[in-house]
Amino acid sequence: MELWHFILLIFEFFLLLAWFYILWIIISDLFSDRAVSGWAKALWIVFVIFFPFLGSLVYLIARGGGMAERRAAQVQAAQSQFNDYIRQQAGTGSASELLDAKKLLDDGTITQAEFDRIKARVVG
Structure with missing residues (x-):
C-alpha cells in the first residue's frame, strides 16, 4: 500500500x-x-x-x-x-454540629468568634 x-x-x-x-x-x-x-x-x-x-x-x-x-x-x-x-x-448545619462546636468552645479549642461563625452558618 x-x-x-x-x-x-x-x-x-x-x-x-x-x-x-x-x-x-x-x-x-x-x-x-x-x-x-x-x-x-x-x-x-x-x-x-x-x-x-x-x-x-x-x-x-x-x-x-x-x-x-x-x-x-x-x-x-x-x-x-x-x-x-x-x-x-x-x-445548613445540624444540631449535632452546633453541639460539637459548643463542646470545642468549652474545651478552649476554638474561640468565641469561631463558635459564632459556626453558629451563624448552622442557624441560617
Missing part, C-alpha cells in the same frame, strides 16, 4: 466518523424535541438514512437554529439540577 493510499484511507475513515457523529447529533436532537410528532420524526429519520448528505444538510438548515436553542436549554436545566443538588448536599 502506498503512502498516499494510506493517507486517503485515513481521511475516508475520518469522514465516516464525522458522518456518524453528525447522524448521532441529528437523531438525538430530533428525539429530544417534544414539539415534533412521531410521524415527522420517522420521516426525518428515513430522509436522513436514505439520502444521507442531502437529508443531513436539509435538517441542519431547517432546524439548525432550534438545535442550538434546545441544547442551550438542556445545558441550563442540567446546570440548575446540579446547583440544586449542591445546595441540598451542602445544606
